[in-house]
Amino acid sequence: MAHDTTHEGSATKRIWFVFAILSVVTIAEVILGIIKPAFLTDTMFLGMRLLNWIFIILTIYKAYYIAWSFMHLEHETKGLRRAIVWTSIFLISYLIFILLTEGGYIYEVYKSGHVAWDF
Amino acid sequence: MEATVVRTGTEGKTWGGGNDPLKASYGKMMMWFFILSDALTFSGFLAAYGFSRFKFIDSWPIADEVFNHFPFLHGVDAPMYYVALMTFILIFSSVTMVLAVDAGHHMKKAKVTLYMFLTIIGGIIFVGSQAWEWKNFISGEYGAVTTKGGNILQFVDGEGHRVALSEIAVPIEGDRVEHEANNGIWFDSGAELPTYSLDEIKAGFVANEDLLIRTQTFTEDNEKTILSRDESLAKLDAEAVGTVEGANLTQNEYGPPLFADFFFFITGFHGFHVLSGIIINIIIFFNVVIGTYERRGSYEMVEKVGLYWHFVDLVWVFVFTFFYLV
Incomplete structure (x- = not known):
């Protein structure tokens, strides 16, 4: 169990490096969320505001670091990693796609349907 | 021990057991x-x-x-x-x-x-x-008025700042009595009375010319719609059914429950x-x-x-x- 000290130093260094990344990204998100730059909120991309896309991408970026570094996925075998990551990515993408499509459809029905729901 | 072990001929092979391919x-x-x-x-x-x-x-x-x-x-x-x-x-x-x-x-x-x-x-x-x-x-924080259609109406002043129900309400002497379990015909109490009744809010709203109503709906600029004074008065008169402060599982002063x-x-x-x-x-x-x-x-x-x-x-x-x- 006696690891050499150089290894210990590099592992701790990596932890603080990841902490720095997570902090900077969180601060960036909060700043963007407070000032809400007009050019980001006005630009639409694939049916969603550009700002929201940035938030989601930054979130996935953070999730990657938490899972890979803090949860040690980067040191697990390829098989275990894929069993976890591919399964969840596939199922979650499918679920999101199907529910958001349905939600958007219901919104259209409420808006343009013949039945008044706000009376 | 040795005598009870069944030899399958797969020892040391992939399906012979004892492997841990995921190394966890x-x-x-x-x-x-x-x-x-x-x-x-x-x-x-x-x-x-x-x-x-x-x-x-x-x-x-x-x-x-x-x-x-x-x-x-x-x-x-x-x-x-x-x-x-x-x-x-x-x-x-x-x-x-x-x-x-x-x-x-x-x-x-x-x-x-x-x-x-x-x-x-x-x-x-x-x-x-x-x-x-x-x-x-x-x-x-501010409270809102609920409508027949299940929406909420919030109040703002002329500059678009939110105004709380407590600042609007004009106290009305009335017979608002909470229905408690001990004075009914069955041991059942009624809903708690809201802090401000709808009539108090309506009276206060009419009295203060500066107040406007803000609806839940977004405008093109991604802000909540603020009605004009006339629209506000008409809307409050026609649709309001009650007041709500804060949020719970059935009511929410911020928007949809x-x-x-x-x-x-x-x-x-x-x-x-x-x-x-x-x-x-x-x-x-x-x-x-x-x-x-x-x-x-x-x-x-x-x-x-x-x-x-x-x-x-x-x-x-x-x-x-x-x-x-x-």
Whole structure:
């Protein structure tokens, strides 16, 4: 169990490096969320505001670091990693796609349907 | 022993058993698969939230206006600062957790103890903060009027600043009496009386020329629609049915009640995970202190509870994005 000290130093260094990344990204998100730059909120991309896309991408970026570094996925075998990551990515993408499509459809029905729901 | 073993001729081959192709212990692997299934549960909740939000895409509350409190700063508009702080506390407790795991790899009991302790403290602060956030959400700030169609109407002054019900209401002497269990024909009490009756709000609104109504609907510029004075008066007269202060599972002064339902359910479920994480952490902490893992020769239990703790942090990263940012 006696690891050499150089290894210990590099592992701790990596932890603080990841902490720095997570902090900077969180601060960036909060700043963007407070000032809400007009050019980001006005630009639409694939049916969603550009700002929201940035938030989601930054979130996935953070999730990657938490899972890979803090949860040690980067040191697990390829098989275990894929069993976890591919399964969840596939199922979650499918679920999101199907529910958001349905939600958007219901919104259209409420808006343009013949039945008044706000009376 | 030897006599009972059936020889299959596959010893040492792939299907002969005894292999561990994933090179992870049983406990760790099962923790991973538990986390995977729990991640799917949370995704189900968040996707359902997204569904409802898309359904009410033009009338959803603006998170900055709902969560804008900070301890000791009363009346100061502080959007998201507090939740950003909570996020930091949770990320930091994740860091101390991974430091504990790392110290465990090197069999340093004192360091594992210290870092586990810090992790527990971080978790407790986070849950406490969440309770405070709930308290603010439940008690509300400005109050609103509910309409027949299940929407809410909020009040603003000429400059677009929100006005609370308490500033509007004109006290009316009346016979508003709460129906209690002891004066009915059956042991059943009525709904609690709201602080301000609709008539008091209506009278106050008519008396103050400066007040306008803000509806739930977004304008083109992504702000809430503010009606003109005439429209406001007509709308209040025709549609208002009651007053609401704060949020609960059936009423919500910020917008659709679904928003409150999802907020309580998702942050509550996450908070419950944090709570159980803290309890498991405390158990492991005491095991570290009494030297169980030192004797066992491995701190793998710290690693397993660490996985759970990081997962809780991971979920919060997504909840933070979808409830507070997007």
